Amino acid sequence: MTDAAIRKEFDLFFCEKLAKSFGGLRAVDGFDLELRAGEIVGLIGPNGAGKTTVFNLITGLERTDSGQAYFERRYITGLPAHRIAHLGIARTFQNIRLLGQLSVLDNVKVAYHCHARYGLVAAALRLPSFRRAERDIARKSMAFLEFLGLEGEAGKPAGSLPYGRRRRLELARALATEAKLLLLDEPAAGLNETETAELTAVIRRIRSELGVTVLLIEHDMKMVMGLCDRLVVLNFGRTIARGTPAEVGADPEVIEAYLGRPKEECVKQADGAETAEPAPPKQPLRPRRLDERR
Ligand SMILES: Nc1ncnc2c1ncn2[C@@H]1O[C@H](COP(=O)(O)OP(=O)(O)OP(=O)(O)O)[C@@H](O)[C@H]1O
Ligand SMILES: [Mg+2]
Numbered sequence: 001m002t003d004a005a006i007r008k009e010f011d012l013f014f015c016e017k018l019a020k021s022f023g024g025l026r027a028v029d030g031f032d033l034e035l036r037a038g039e040i041v042g043l044i045g046p047n048g049a050g051k052t053t054v055f056n057l058i059t060g061l062e063r064t065d066s067g068q069a070y071f072e073r074r075y076i077t078g079l080p081a082h083r084i085a086h087l088g089i090a091r092t093f094q095n096i097r098l099l100g101q102l103s104v105l106d107n108v109k110v111a112y113h114c115h116a117r118y119g120l121v122a123a124a125l126r127l128p129s130f131r132r133a134e135r136d137i138a139r140k141s142m143a144f145l146e147f148l149g150l151e152g153e154a155g156k157p158a159g160s161l162p163y164g165r166r167r168r169l170e171l172a173r174a175l176a177t178e179a180k181l182l183l184l185d186e187p188a189a190g191l192n193e194t195e196t197a198e199l200t201a202v203i204r205r206i207r208s209e210l211g212v213t214v215l216l217i218e219h220d221m222k223m224v225m226g227l228c229d230r231l232v233v234l235n236f237g238r239t240i241a242r243g244t245p246a247e248v249g250a251d252p253e254v255i256e257a258y259l260g261r262p263k264e265e266c267v268k269q270a271d272g273a274e275t276a277e278p279a280p281p282k283q284p285l286r287p288r289r290l291d292e293r294r
Contacts, residue, residue, distance in 0.1 A: 002086070004260075009270075011036055011037050011071070011072075012035045012037045012039075012072060012180065012181060012213055012277055013033070013034065013035040013058075013070065013071050013072075013089075013181055013213075014034045014037055014069070014070045014073070015031065015032065015033050015034075015057075015067060015068065015069035015070070016032045016068060017030050017031070017032065017066060017067035017068070018030075018031040018032075018044070018054065018057050018058075018064050018066075018068075018073050018191065019031070019054065019064065019065045019066045019067055020050075020056075020057055020062060020064060020065055020068065020069035021065060026052040026236075026237045027050045027052045027053045027234075027237050028054055028057060028234075028237045028239050029050075029237040030067075030238065030239070031050075031054055031057075031067070031234075031237075031239060032239065033215075033232060034053075035181065035213055035215065036206060037180070037211070037213055038211065038212075038213055039213055039214075039229050039230065040204075040214045040216065040219075040227055040228050040229055041214070041215050041229060041230045041231070041232065042066060042215075042216050042218060042224045042228035042230070042231040042232070042245075043215070043216065043217045043231075043232050043234065044217070044218065044219070044221075044231055044232070044233050044234070044258065045233050045234035045235050045257070045258055046235060046257060047108075048236075049234040049236065049237065050234050050236075050237040051185075051217045051234055051236050052094060052185055053237075054234070055091055055183050055217065057069075058084075058089065058183065058215075059081055059084055059089055059091050059171075059183065060078075060079055060080055060081035060083070060084040061081050063078065064077060064078075070186075071084070071087055071089060071181070072087070072088070072180070074087065084288075085177060085179075088101050088178070088179050088180040088181060089178075089180075089181045089183065090174040090177045090179030090181070090182050090183070091173070091174060091183035091184070091185065092170045092171060092173075092174050092184050092185055092187060093170075093185055094112075094171055094185070094186050094189065094217075095183045095190070096163075096167060097168050097170070097175070098158045098159070098166060098169060098170065098262060099158060100157065100158050100159025101157060101158075102158055103151050103154065103155050103156060103157060104145065104150060104154050104155070104156055104157075104158050104161065105138075105141055105142065105145065105154040105155065105168055105187075107158045107169060107172075107173055108141035108144055108145060108169070108172050108176045109120055109137055109141045109172040109176075110171055110173075111136060111172075111174070111177055112137045112140060112141055112176045112177070113137065113156040117182045119208055128202065132203065136231070136270055140176070141156065141172075141176060144175050145172055146221065147172070147175070147205075147210075148168045148169075148171060148172050148175075148202065149168070149207075150165065150168055150169060150172060153165065163190055163191075164191055164192075164195045167187060167190075167191065167199070168199075168202070169242060170187075171187070171202065171206075173185075174212070175206065175210065175212070179212060180211075180212060180213060181212070181213045181214075181215065182206065182212050182213070182214050182215070183214075183215045183216075183217075184203070184214060184215070184216045184217065184218075185217045185220055186217055186219065187199060187216070187218065188218055188220045189219070190225055196222075196223055198218060200223050200226065200227050200268070203227060204214070204227070205247075216228065221259070223236065224245065225245040225249060226245075228245055229244070230242065230243065230244060231243065231244070231245055231248040233248055233254050233257075233258065233260065235257040240253050240254060240257060241253060241254045243261050245294075282285075
């Protein structure tokens with residue numbers, strides 16, 4: 001695709017043919033994705049399908065073996081992670097990463113600092129520009145805590161929060177970078193049904209009130225199906241389907257690989273010979289790890 005075509009069609013993010021091998025294992029193989037501003041797109045697939053690796057390639061945590069990525073029409077392939085973050089792509093991790101000893105507010109402020117506009121000299125001399133920036137950071141950090149309903153816990157050590165609240169704090173930290181694109185890696189892992197519903201509402205508000213575009217990895221199919229505009233399905237590193245949740249949910253290959261139905265039934269359904277309720281997964285899609293439980 002030419003640069004002009006990219007500019008015309010993809011206003012936020014575009015990548016093609018991303019690939020990553022670890023030794024002989026092709027973890028990601030020819031991954032293509034385009035995101036328009038304001039979308040919520042789900043990246044789903046079985047354990048080990050390559051979803052987190054895709055996030056690592058997009059955010060510069062891992063170097064892609066081949067392919068290219070553009071963010072706001074800028075070529076970002078090969079940029080270091082901090083440069084990509086600075087351009088406006090933020091992420092959360094599958095396992096919570098917080099500074100447990102620091103207060104909830106300080107955790108957000110630290111995340112904000114990577115965008116601070118003062119230099120080292122201004123900081124060392126506590127120049128007015130530094131003090132202004134500090135006040136601004138504290139005010140904005142508090143606003144993000146309020147957005148996520150964490151303002152009452154601002155002074156508590158982050159490590160003392162219950163699990164679901166720590167997940168929220170992770171979101172606040174990611175948003176504090178003033179990202180335009182937010183990559184969420186299994187944000188509902190370890191949450192109960194009520195917390196998952198609340199998280200779904202928060203992600204909707206992140207889109208509608210903050211205008212942030214979301215790429216979401218999640219195994220909770222109820223959440224994914226209800227929240228995402230579009231889905232991309234990975235299996236063994238390759239994209240096996242893409243489309244609306246309804247299209248993907250009815251795709252025989254996806255059902256076979258991920259949603260856990262025998263292929264014959266799906267073929268029957270596709271032929272119209274038989275209609276059936278979508279079956280629940282045959283087995284837990286991924287056993288929850290201990291550190292994901294409260
Ligand atoms: N740094 C690494 N070194 C070696 N192999 C890796 C590395 N990172 C990922 N892999 C392998 O690449 C494959 C894809 O892993 P990845 O973590 O991207 O899967 P995933 O879709 O996120 O799975 P899950 O749903 O379990 O989180 C797996 O087989 C994994 O073991
Ligand atoms: Mg993963």
